[in-house]
Amino acid sequence: MAGAAAPASAVPFDDRGLTLGDGLFETLLAVDGRLRDADAHLARLAAGCAALGLPAPDAAAALALMRDAVAGSAGRRAVRLTLTAGSGGRGLERPASPRLRMFAAAAPAPPPAGPARLVVSTVRRNAGSPAARLKTLAYLDNVLARREAQAAGADEALMLNGAGEVACAAAANVFWLKAGRLYTPALDCGVLAGVTRAAVIAEAARRGVPTEQVAAGLEAVRAAEAVFLTSSLVGVRAAASLDGWPLGSDPLTALLDAAVGA
Template identity: 60%
Template sequence: MADLVPADDRGFTLGDGLFETVLAVDGDMPRLAAHLARMAAGCAILGLPAPNARAIREAALQALGAASLMAGRAAVRLTYTAGSGGRGLDRPAALAPRLVATAAPSPKPLAPARLAVASIRRNDRSPASRLKTLAYLDNVLAREEARAAGADEAILLNTLDEVACAGAANLFWIEGKAMVTPALACGVLGGIMRASVLAAAPALDIEVVEVRAGLDRLLAADAVLLSNSLIGLRPVASIDGRAYDPWPKLAVIEASSFAVEL
C-alpha cells in the first residue's frame, strides 16, 4: 500500500492503470479473488505485470482497519498503476507498478434508481471499454449529465447506438420470462455481479440472453435492473421519466448470485 502518490505516477498523469472496487462486509471480501482475476486479465492486455494477490489482500485489510471499517459494509478501492517514469506516453524500460488501497462506507441503496440516457457514447472499438481502467472521465461526465437531468445514474449507448451500460453498473432488463443484458462486444465491462447473475440464473430456470440491442428494446422492457459489486441488483424506477414495475424475482436471483462461487 502506498501512502503518497508522486507527481510522475503514470496513473496520475495518464490514467495508465486499473482499479477494482471490492465489497467488504464485516471485514470479509468474498469476491476478492474474482476482482483480482479480472485485474490480472486487464494487466495482461495493458502489458503490466500482474499484482501479487497476497500483497493486495493485506493492503485491503490495512485500508479497512485504517478507516475503522472492519464492521459493516465498505467499499475497498484497489488502484494499480504503471508506476513512475517514462517520458510522455512512453513507459520506462523497467516498470515498477504502484498499489494504493483505500476504504469507505458503502451502504446498500434502498430506493430504485432513476436513469437518464447520456449524450456521451461508449467507445466499443477500444479495448479499454472492456477494462476497469483509470480513465473514467466519460463515465464521470455521463453521470454528471444524468444528475443534471434529475436522475441518479446514466445509460451509455455505444458508437453504433446500441445499449452498453450505466455509468458505474451493468444493465439487465426483463422481457417476459427472460433476462437480457448487453453483450461484452458492445463495449461492456465484464462485471463481477454480472458474471454471478449469469452463473446463478440457470439453476433458477431463468433464461439470460446477451444481445446487441438499440435503446428502443430497452425502453420496451417489463423491468430494468442495475448491477455491480457494491449495489448487487438494484431495480430501476424510470428511464427519462418512463416508469418500470418491480421484478418479482429480483430478491431470489440476487441472493443466489451472491452465493455463487466465481
C-alpha cells in the same frame, strides 16, 4: 516493484496513473471487515494487466492492502484497490521494466435507496477501445455520464455506444427481462465484464432463466418487463424509470439480489 504497497500520499507527480490514466482499479464490497468476491476481482485485475501489457500484481500483497484498509471496520465499506504503471517520465512510452504502484483505500458504502431512476446519457461508450472493457484509471466518460444524470435529477446514467446500442450504466451493468429471458449487453458493445454480472448470469441459469448477451437498442429496454442494474456495491438494483417513463418490475429482481446481491 510489482505488487509493492505505496501510500496514496507518496504517489509522485510523474506517476503514469496520475498523468496518463495508465493503470487499473477494482472496487469491491467489504461487510464488517470481510472482503466480498476478492478472488474474482483480483482475477479480473490480472486479466486487465495482461490486456494492458503490465505485469500482474502479487495477489497476496493486494489482499493484504485491502484487508488493512478495512481492518476493524464495521458495516459496509467500498474498498478500492488502485494499480498504476508507476513512474515513467514525460512521454507515452513506459519504462522497459515498469515498477507498479499499488494502494488500497476504503470508504462507507450505504446500500442504495430504492430503485434507480435512469436517464439516457449523451456520453457514448467507445466500443472499439480496449479500455471500454477494462476498469482503467481513465474513467472520465463515466464521471461525466453520472454528473449528467444527477443534473437531470436521476440516480444513474444509461450509456449507449457509438452505434446506439445499450452498453452499461455509469457504474453498473444493465439487465432486462422479457418473456422469461434475461438480456444484457454483450461485452463487444463496450461493456465491463462485471463480477456481479457474471454471478447473476450463473444464478439465473440455476433458476432456469436463460440470459442472452446481445447488441440491442433502447427500444429493447423500453419494452422490457423489468430492468435492473448490477455492481459489486449495489448488488442487484431495480430500475424504476427511464427518462421519466416508468419501468416494470418483476419478483426475479429481488430473488437475484437475495442470492448474489450486496
